[in-house]
Amino acid sequence: MVVPGIFEQTLTEVQTRLDLITKYIDVAQVDIADGVAVNGKTLTGFETVSRLNTSLNIDLHLMVLHPTDYLVRKLPFIEKVCAQVEPHFDKKHFIEEAKRLFYKVGLSLNPETSVTEIYPFLDQLDYVQFMAVVPGGQGRVFENHVLEKIRQLRQVDKIITIQVDGGITLENVKEVYTAGADDVVVGSAIFGQPDPVKALVNFKEQNI
Numbered sequence: 001m002v003v004p005g006i007f008e009q010t011l012t013e014v015q016t017r018l019d020l021i022t023k024y025i026d027v028a029q030v031d032i033a034d035g036v037a038v039n040g041k042t043l044t045g046f047e048t049v050s051r052l053n054t055s056l057n058i059d060l061h062l063m064v065l066h067p068t069d070y071l072v073r074k075l076p077f078i079e080k081v082c083a084q085v086e087p088h089f090d091k092k093h094f095i096e097e098a099k100r101l102f103y104k105v106g107l108s109l110n111p112e113t114s115v116t117e118i119y120p121f122l123d124q125l126d127y128v129q130f131m132a133v134v135p136g137g138q139g140r141v142f143e144n145h146v147l148e149k150i151r152q153l154r155q156v157d158k159i160i161t162i163q164v165d166g167g168i169t170l171e172n173v174k175e176v177y178t179a180g181a182d183d184v185v186v187g188s189a190i191f192g193q194p195d196p197v198k199a200l201v202n203f204k205e206q207n208i
Helices: 011-024 046-050 091-100 115-124 146-156 173-179 196-205
Strands: 002-006 027-033 057-063 078-084 104-109 127-131 161-165 183-186
Touching (some): 011 027, 091 104, 091 115, 104 115, 104 161, 127 146, 146 161, 146 173, 173 183, 183 196
Parallel strands (some): 002 027, 057 078, 127 161
16 A cells, blocks of 8 residues: 655645545555654654644554653544654554554654564554665665565564555655555655645555
């Protein structure tokens, strides 16, 4: 499945992009970056996110030092929450709180992070996200060694949903699916194009 990824600094910018794609997709990812956990910053704060107005299912990618702080209450349009494993926080508590609020929950790994980091949590997760670029911005180049990490996890767990975020293009998306990914998060290759809707449709046609 193609999941448009939105990395913007203001609520208005996020809302504009959501409105643009609403007729063509069911799910979008909104990135939340605090500028500390990653080198890049977006809109932050649970109350800011709660003011979004959308009929889409939204996945929150929490690139922040304290992701559990975002689990204040259940927002009806938020389907999934995902946190980077690299900051030092209580992963078990984050997962438990997300489940308590009836979110689907995932953990995301930077390109240099070993896939074994999430093995202790696999039976508690709904999905695993592999970053194929250093997180904190869009338009970065896909790091091919991440494909082997995808294959490694798929050998260990045949069922868990695998999502890949960063550097996805029409040229490499089929290879990412073939490696074992279920979902791809696409940012600049959609929103950085002259016709974002056409780009999104083109990606949807590549979904195997």
